Amino acid sequence: xxxxxxxxxxxxxxxxxxxxxxxxxxxxxxxxxxxxxxxxxxxxxxxxxxxxxxxxxxxxxxxxxxxxxxxxxxxxxxxxxxxxxxxxxxxxxxxxxxxxxxxxxxxxxxxxxxxxxxxxxxxxxxxxxxxxxxxxxx
Numbered sequence: 241x242x243x244x245x246x247x248x249x250x251x252x253x254x255x256x257x258x259x260x261x262x263x264x265x266x267x268x269x270x271x272x273x274x275x276x277x278x279x280x281x282x283x284x285x286x287x288x289x290x291x292x293x294x295x296x297x298x299x300x301x302x303x304x305x306x307x308x309x310x311x312x313x314x315x316x317x318x319x320x321x322x323x324x325x326x327x328x329x330x331x332x333x334x335x336x337x338x339x340x341x342x343x344x345x346x347x348x349x350x351x352x353x354x355x356x357x358x359x360x361x362x363x364x365x366x367x368x369x370x371x372x373x374x375x376x377x378x
Contacts, residue, residue: 259272259295279292317353317356319356335347341364362377
């Protein structure tokens, strides 16, 4: 009896959340992301959350553009990624780091990977943004 009920429930769940089925589309993926967002708000302990998140990860792992993006992100040194994120969040330019890194050209060289953040840069950036120095160390 439980097997029949479970199979029936599985078919109904796949009908409701097509990402859980075979050959999901991008629309199914986007709908599942929306479902996860809602579950996190309304019912964060739902077992459905774990199931859908696992299928989202599996879907993403089979998308070449997402795999390429993850590889690109992983290749960026940690300190550089943090600095770029801070610049974006605080709407800063290369001119805004005179006290922490130096001239605009030095900041540009750091951002382009031509120079690395040194310990003094890291100390000053950590103090400015209230972050652990470890955030800037790869």
